[in-house]
Amino acid sequence: MSPPKLIGNTPTLTLTIANSAIARKPAGSRERRLDDPFRDIEAFIRFASVWLAAEKVTVSQGDLARMVCWRDALFEILTAFINGTASSAALAVVNQEAERALSIRRISAELTIETAVCDSFVELLVGMCLDELEACDPTRLKRCLRRECGLFFYDKTRNRSARWHAEDPCGWRSRGERRNQDRPV
Structure with missing residues (x-):
């Protein structure tokens, strides 16, 4: 029997990567924008540097393509899981990268898990997402x-009743829209 999962273990990186595929409407803006950290190599380097705390990140065009493919498959898997369906093609993509990510770990003489330095940061990001999940x-x-909206989020409420990723803006806007629909014309 596995130990119970704790409420506080939010898969922040995983949700950030999955949500990067969704266009959002920032506060004060009239139009939706897609702020994709995988749109080009410079954006991916900035993203990887934040999450990996690496001083010098080198990324190839192939790494970027793999990360975009993995992100899209992760998005599809999370959507399928929440909807109660299956997505075997997306699982194959995610698990292919997961196999590479798992191969970079090893145990030390002090019985601690070490992550080996690898050529690509894709494996490190994938490994971190797998650990979070x-x-x-x-x-x-x-x-x-x-x-x-449609952003993915992790419900930390005790009774698992959260409906929106955040009260501001989605909770407020949803209630306002509902009030306006109920109002007689």
Whole structure:
């Protein structure tokens, strides 16, 4: 029997990567924008530097293409999981990268797990996402119910009743839209 999953183990990197495929409407903006950290090599280097705390990150065009493919498959898997369906093609893509990520770990003489230096940061990011998903409670992964949003989030409420990824703006906007629909014309 595995130990119970704790509420606080939010898969932050995993959700950040999956949500990077969704166009968002920033506060004060009238139009939606896609702020994709994998749109070009410079954006990917900035993204990888933040998450990996690496001083010098080198990324090839192939790494970028692999990361975009992995992100799209992760997005599809999370969507399928939340909807209660299966996605075997996306699972194959994610697991192919997962096999590479698993091969970079080893145990030391002090019985600690070490991550070997590898040629690509894709394996490190994939490995970190796998660790997050293993440590979280997957039944708490949800999608924002506001039609215009749809971001993935991790429900930390005790009774698992969160409906929106954030109260501001989605909770406020959803309630306002509902009030306006109920109002007689």
